[in-house]
Amino acid sequence: MDIALATLLSPIVLFFLLGLGAALLRSQMTIPEAFAKGLAIYLMMSIGLKGGVEISKGQLGWDAGLVMMSAVGLSFLLPVIAFALLRLTTRLDRIDAAAAAAHYGSISIVTFVAAGQAIAAAGLEAAGYLVAVAALMEVPAIISALVIANRGGVSSEVVAGSDKGELAREVLLNASVVVLLGALVIGWITGEAGMQSVAPFFVTPFQGVLCLFLLDMGLSAGRGLRNGWRQLGPGTIAFGVYMPLVSALLATGVAALNAMPAGDAALLITLAASASYIAVPAAMRLAMPKARPSIYLTLSLGITFPFNLILGLPLYIWLAKMVSAGVA
Amino acid sequence: MHVRYRCELIIERMAAPRACRILEEAGLTGYTVLPAISGLGRQARWNRDTDISASSDMVVVVSIGAQDQIEAALKEIESLLSNHIGVLSIGEVKVLRPDRF
Numbered sequence: 001m002d003i004a005l006a007t008l009l010s011p012i013v014l015f016f017l018l019g020l021g022a023a024l025l026r027s028q029m030t031i032p033e034a035f036a037k038g039l040a041i042y043l044m045m046s047i048g049l050k051g052g053v054e055i056s057k058g059q060l061g062w063d064a065g066l067v068m069m070s071a072v073g074l075s076f077l078l079p080v081i082a083f084a085l086l087r088l089t090t091r092l093d094r095i096d097a098a099a100a101a102a103h104y105g106s107i108s109i110v111t112f113v114a115a116g117q118a119i120a121a122a123g124l125e126a127a128g129y130l131v132a133v134a135a136l137m138e139v140p141a142i143i144s145a146l147v148i149a150n151r152g153g154v155s156s157e158v159v160a161g162s163d164k165g166e167l168a169r170e171v172l173l174n175a176s177v178v179v180l181l182g183a184l185v186i187g188w189i190t191g192e193a194g195m196q197s198v199a200p201f202f203v204t205p206f207q208g209v210l211c212l213f214l215l216d217m218g219l220s221a222g223r224g225l226r227n228g229w230r231q232l233g234p235g236t237i238a239f240g241v242y243m244p245l246v247s248a249l250l251a252t253g254v255a256a257l258n259a260m261p262a263g264d265a266a267l268l269i270t271l272a273a274s275a276s277y278i279a280v281p282a283a284m285r286l287a288m289p290k291a292r293p294s295i296y297l298t299l300s301l302g303i304t305f306p307f308n309l310i311l312g313l314p315l316y317i318w319l320a321k322m323v324s325a326g327v328a
Numbered sequence: 329m330h331v332r333y334r335c336e337l338i339i340e341r342m343a344a345p346r347a348c349r350i351l352e353e354a355g356l357t358g359y360t361v362l363p364a365i366s367g368l369g370r371q372a373r374w375n376r377d378t379d380i381s382a383s384s385d386m387v388v389v390v391s392i393g394a395q396d397q398i399e400a401a402l403k404e405i406e407s408l409l410s411n412h413i414g415v416l417s418i419g420e421v422k423v424l425r426p427d428r429f
Binding site for chain 1: 340342343345346347348349350372373374375376379380381382383384404405407408411412413
């Protein structure tokens with residue numbers, strides 16, 4: 001209960017709620033688009049660097065490798081489960097269900113960052129290699145969704161004007177993957193000494209920048225929800241809430257099998273429970289252009305992201321503590 | 329003044345490179361891509377502010393060319409619009425320097 005209250009009353013969640021409320025009340029407030037993109041890159045650089053520095057202290061062993069492989073497997077598997085649940089419980093057609101399912105196998109880096117803050121507030125610590133896990137979980141879900149869609153023959157046609165390498169470039173070289181992995185490697189190479197030299201920019205202002213970004217996320221989520229909620233039926237809305245819980249339970253099992261410490265387990269569970277709204281929507285527009293963005297974006301950004309941020313995080317930390325206690 | 333044809337394609341940002349490739353292959357020698365801010369389509373309202381991935385942003389591709397060039401691009405653009413969200417319109421315009429189009 002204390003963790004839930006501390007999460008709910010943290011500045012990042014309150015700024016998110018401010019943005020969400022303002023957008024739902026039709027406030028005209030905006031954060032300039034280029035500035036918001038800059039903030040996203042800043043956050044990814046910062047957590048990539050911090051993760052790289054932690055790895056440079058010698059954290060990357062076989063255990064970490066096993067967790068990475070398990071996480072990739074989870075990212076391949078989750079869209080299959082999400083697709084089956086969407087087809088069973090909603091009226092979405094195959095293409096919309098496959099596109100939405102891809103979002104639930106991939107990850108939300110902002111939810112990951114918020115989880116990092118929440119586990120620190122709960123007195124837990126997480127290993128730096130989890131940043132690499134986050135980057136690795138961006139892509140497999142997209143491949144799973146393409147396979148699902150292709151089995152129904154809905155995404156195999158060649159679109160006029162398309163270029164052979166464009167989808168591979170978008171999937172493998174999108175900003176999240178490049179910046180996260182790039183900053184991780186830079187942090188690994190430069191170590192603690194390198195981090196000290198950039199700490200005034202990447203460490204001290206981090207919390208404030210995160211608040212600003214969450215305010216923008218709240219505005220985006222609120223406006224997306226206001227414009228897109230009519231496209232979602234009750235079954236689809238319910239999916240946006242129960243699918244993160246299904247993913248979290250599966251990830252809890254993976255964390256238990258790998259005997260992960262509570263902080264690491266909390267981040268892995270959060271990654272599995274989160275839904276992408278940056279890398280996957282862009283890939284879906286290229287790979288499955290007939291899928292409706294008003295469905296998958298409203299679902300991942302308007303329903304699942306607020307749910308995870310406000311109610312999910314305390315639950316995932318609790319699950320991680322249970323796993324850790326059980327393992328110990 | 330000389331008569332040419334102006335093709336205006338409102339299309340999702342992610343598909344704009346595909347549209348531009350089609351225009352180039354049809355022999356059009358130039359085009360301009362402009363950002364769109366918000367709108368209402370058959371399925372939903374859209375707004376640049378609501379999509380943090382910018383993947384559902386829309387852009388406007390404007391190109392001016394001779395009738396045969398525009399007609400050469402039309403079939404492929406029609407095929408592109410059967411997959412991607414967009415609207416195409418073509419109109420007659422008058423240009424000062426016909427050798428440029």
